[in-house]
Amino acid sequence: MNLFSGKISHMIFKASINPDLGKISLSKGMLGVLSALDGSRDVASASRFLKIPMTDLRTILHKLYNNKLIVRIEKADPMLNSDFIGLLQTQLADVMGPIASMLITDAMNRMAVSPTSVPVNRATELIDLLSIKIPIDDKKKLFESRC
Secondary structure, eight states: OOTTSSOOTTOEEEEOOOGGGOOOOOOHHHHHHHHHOEEEEEHHHHHHHHTOOHHHHHHHHHHHHHTTSEEEEOOOOOBOOHHHHHHHHHHHHHHHGGGHHHHHHHHHHHHTOOTTOOBGGGHHHHHHHHHHTOOSHHHHHHHHHHO
């Protein structure tokens, strides 16, 4: 599948100048895009910064990528730290007792993550999976408010 055929707004690129490529002609637009791609700005931000419509930017990025003048940066999702998992453990134990650790392990297995690899953007999903296991509404609300 072509890298540029789907949604690209979240992608991040940076310049990758290869001296072995030889001479390549670049348009003013291509130079502007190349200078704006610093490895921290996603494509949507670059579009706003450069005031270039996404459709035009997609075409320019495709040309730059094919000429090996940019590379895609894969940013790792931030992970929940052990302090947060400990907080979940403590708060769940307050309302569910000693089965809390088993419930957390079960929820993480259902999410296909480990205690050291829970992405921050999935914290709510983990809390929701644990909340479902709390049968008393008052205790469920207490747990959710503390997490």
